[in-house]
Amino acid sequence: MARRKKGRKVHGWLILDKPYDYGSTEAVSRMKWFGEAQKAGHAGTLDPLATGILPIAFGEATKTVPFVQDGIKTYRFTARWGVRTATDDREGEVVEESAVRPDREAIEAVLPDFIGTIEQVPPQFSAILVNGERAYDLARDGEEVKLKPREVEIDSFDLIDMPDADHAVFEAVVGKGTYVRALVRDIAEKLGTVAHVSELRRTRVGPFGEDQAVTMEEVTGHPVSEKIPADARDHARFDEHLVPIGDAMADYPKEKVSSFEANRLRSGQAVMLTPVRAKALRAGEAGLLDVVLAEDDSGEVALCRLDGLALQPSKVFQLG
Incomplete structure (x- = not known):
């Protein structure tokens, strides 16, 4: 039992x-x-x-x-120029210092280099697995962690404020897997100095x-x-x-289904749509629609895929 x-x-x-x-x-x-x-x-x-x-x-x-x-995720964060830490944030031990303090013109000149698809090496103190262990655990044990660069997407990267010579406030809209600490580390290097993240706030995650x-x-x-x-x-x-x-699926297509269709989907069976419904759902996209949220009057029914005219359930919601 x-x-x-x-x-x-x-x-x-x-x-x-x-x-x-x-x-x-x-x-x-x-x-x-x-x-x-x-x-x-x-x-x-x-x-x-x-x-x-x-x-x-x-x-x-x-x-x-x-x-x-x-x-996509949006972050607002402050870079503290002239001080690099082991963790690339204010929690870590200071490992390097520099007298260089970039001005607004210099910062804005390099920002375009960090927009679009870029290669980024994650911080040593990160949750990435290295031979089955977290990178931050290895780093805390004093091991040198060499992580491979990977491609990340940066939609926008803007300088918001410079309250004093030591600090600059940025806002960035980034894709999955982007490390803000690495962004600050790398822009500082580009500017001929060092830096770490002194404040970090996430203002958006997806919808x-x-x-x-x-x-x-x-x-x-x-x-x-x-x-x-x-x-x-x-x-x-x-x-x-x-x-x-x-609300989590705000960026994905939705299909309103009848109670009869909802029961079929909840039991794992496909629902056949009319050509008009299928065309409206695709909204100009051809072929397979991988993710469609089916809803009825009571709420969410299932996550589906649309293959031809067939709405196939992939994950069914059991809300009872």
Whole structure:
């Protein structure tokens, strides 16, 4: 007999504004515990020193995590010129210093070199696996970690402010796998100096932005540093901050299906669309549509692919 899972069947996304000095896993665990949710996951780790958007998926929403994780991300961050650290952020030991402080003209002149498809070597202190071990674990043990460069996409990279000679504030819109710490390291090298990230905030992940974000205090009614008694968990308060599963698929095509079609999809069977419906869904794209969100009047039904006129379910949502 299967063991019954503990907790509630909670489905949806919580767009958390993660506080400083709080790990992503720790934040997910706190929110899962407060909402007494059976299942949770997140779309994109944030370092403890970083703040900002940490989308947390609960229940059936976890099936849409890869689509959010693969979306573009926007970061606002501050480079501290003249000081390089072992971790490329302010948490690390200082390993090199420079008297060079680039001016606005010099910085703006090199920014175009970091836009588009570029090669980037991830920081030694990163979660990349090296022979089965995390790079940051090897680096902490004093081993020299040589990571291979990889291609990343930078949609935009702008200088926002220069509050003083030692600091410059940037905003960058980047693709999956981009390290802001590596961006700062590399632009400093290009400018003939060294630098590290002194502040970092993520303002968007895929379809989720700051306008949807809530703090831990707003969700729980308790300060981040305070231990919450178990009997103070408020399900209604937690649930009112969840956004629908379908919000994660804002950039993907959607198809409204009837209750009969929804039942077929939920049972793993294909639904045949009329040529008019299929053409409208493709919106000019030929061939296979890999991801389509099927919805009925009650909500999300399934993630599907459209092959010809056949809408084939690939992941079905069990929202009951």
